[in-house]
Amino acid sequence: MELLEKARAHVDSGAFFAELARLVAYPTVSDAPEGRAAIQAYLGEVLTPALTGLGCEVSQHANPDPAGGPFLVGVRVESPELPTLLCYGHADVVGEAGRWSDGLDPWTLTADGDRWYGRGTADNKGQHLVTLTALRLLLAERGKLGFNLKFLFETGEEIGSPGLDEFAAQEKDLLSADVLIASDGPRLDAATPTLFLGARGGVRITLDADLRPDAYHSGNWGGILRNPATTLAGAIASLVDGHGRIQVSGLLPPELPDSVRAALNGVVVGTTPGDPELDAGWGDQRLAPAERLYGWNTLEVLALGAGDPDRPVNAIPGRARAVLQLRYVAGTDVDGVAPAIREHLAAQGFSMVDVTADASFRASRTPVDNPWVSWAKSTLDAVAEKPVALLPNFGGGLPNHVFTDVLGLATLWLPHSYPGCLQHAPDEHLLAPVAREGLVLATALFGAIGSAPPTLRR
Template sequence: MNLPGKARAHVDSGALFAELAGLVTYRTVSDAPEGRAAIRAYLDEILTPALTALGCDVTQHANPDPAGGPFLVGVRTESAELPTLLCYGHADVVGEAGRWGGGRDPWTLTAEGDRWYGRGTADNKGQHLINLTALRLVLAERGRLGFNLKFLFETGEEIGSPGLAEFAAQERTLLRADVLIASDGPRLDAATPTLFLGARGSVRIDLDADLRPGGHHSGNWGGILRNPATTLAGAIASLVDGHGRIQVPELLPPELPSSVRAALADVVVGTTPGDPDLDETWGDPRLTPAERLYGWNTLEVLSLGAGDVDRPVNAIPGRARAVLQLRYVAGTDVDDVAPAIRRHLDAQGFPMVSVRTEAGFRASRTPVGDPWVSWARAVLTEVADRPVALLPNFGGGLPNHVFTDVLGLATLWLPHSYPGCHQHAPDEHLLAPVAREGLVLATALFDALGSTPPSAR
């Protein structure tokens, strides 16, 4: 039986499900004190033995940021003449937010049809388990990998990866490699094998029109007191209009590169049953939906409030607040976001609206024309026997910039989940057919890395 066949058989036998069931039981919630003990147990009892079985020397490292948890690094060196692969995963999961359907326990893996329910199945335990299993299959088949392996696990991705960039900068020699291959986030859709090269960044923007203590009767004071809710609505509309179009040039990237446009030309989004209908008139009309989602910036209002909308009273509120989020692509001058908003609001007559920003993951991407990209896409297309979607970056956030900007690596992300996985929500699940194909694709990619001479790349 060839390697793809062995990968399929591994899933069909129930072995992948059984192993994932053990991983899900660890309540590795990174934003809860009780989760820290579970994280350490997961590193010691699950990941360290998994890496040791691959012939890795395993070390655990303290986080330079006290807000974050430890790092785990496994290193297998076969020859200095061989290429070195860096893999990445995160051991932590989000906490619970709401009740799971059907009486499901988030810490018990449950199969219902093609869905494997459990916290961390899609983000990220199921995904890094698939890659560890693929490496194990290649090693068992060949007796060697044919490349050097380094595997980095962090324990705080769900809280913004505190300390990861600093750790990478301090440990450049330890983490030195030729390419990153990792798995996180979703495919384009459940049916389409996907390779993405980076991630959009995010900036949280807090707007606050705090004009006076308490409310004042709208009949006695209406027309002579500035209404903070009306003011804030006007300020937001000056930033992004009622059709989702950003009005401040500094919040946009300088261009949509031709290579990005070409990569997205055949990408169709929102095709999975159950996906919401796309709003064709929302956002920049010059762009396709794929370009808006993967190649451009968006400014979204996440929350907006003044007074009590459920029990309104005849009073002008004293304060109104809103939280916005800028999702931005590589090339955007993110350091100018807060100053640009401040300048714009002042020029529009809204100096009374305060602005506070908080940056999340930074945007980054590997160039579409990088040789590693064409190599990986060719391998995946051959084994998948159908087109593989190539996304310059996916729409969400990942610490990709640590690998591109700090370590200087080409980054190849092969996701083993899909957009409807309920990541970060009740009823998170891994889709069995996607996991099955994901193991086949990862096995083929690692096998090709070990068998293709470096000169051919």
């Protein structure tokens, strides 16, 4: 417990804030040319010294995909007889899509009460700093970790992790481990420590009813020319009804596993002050809200357009387009999504609607009954001030499939953010109490790895 008190004191003293301020100052935007230089500086000036300070041998690797940035790997081997932990983080952040509030700058860490504002505070610099700090505290206290450590940093997570799959496949020996423990994404809510085991995937679907190059007067041609906007509205309604219920079986997972249902039993969503009120009657009412969010698929319309709604004219538009997104869980036939939509629309008389689909992160999860899961949950419950929520996966996307499917690892995600952190938006922030509790939980979890049962080893 003395070590956990040191973890609390490290945040309370201001030391964690001061170090995070240095990290935030690097504008490591992965989708901007000027951000690439900042990323390289961040790897060399921040992460490499942090890993060497943990006794790691550090190597930088070129990305097999030219669209992505380099990878940084640190390796510390204490004994081949010990378990091996793989940690993960991403050095890049998103760019600025809007204006921050007065007095706030994305590249300057600013405290306002319990909120620490700055780009990357929640996604992902604050989170991987918790991991690095917990490891550093453990090493300083014991003089050893009690396990072998591998740490992988990527630099393109915010642009879809290009090349990560290929790099992991090429470097399986370098990245081999017994378990992944990483921090990204949000907790269930600000007050609830959370462990999640994977991520939903995402498929972006574009529907395009491009029927003619010109618009035609609605009085002269209405009723005899097909309206692409009306057609597109009908096509969308045949995929997902007006109450958010998916209508095509090929867009759904085969089942909600009993283990997932049991894990989500009692999980309540949308309880943080400022969260939007959940809409009654929206989505599949056979499922509880937590089951809909974390255990099932949703089809959302992200953008929809035809003509100019601000200045409409009396003409039938020639084209209408919509962008939808399928958020899906493990078990979904993601490769069959586009064919299923095309077949369904053709059967409904909408063969004139063109369908394209692009997948981002693939859905994946570690089984709830994996022994690493019960070990981690019991370890965290022993030190947390309230029960730890166990989510089979969180609602967003992460490259978890790289670790489960390519490297064959059990994956444990211990997030140190919350749904209202405004990641990817102006005024992104980390909550000081979450950082404090997160450092305690991470320190306790890492401290227990060395004494984990040998049966957990691969």
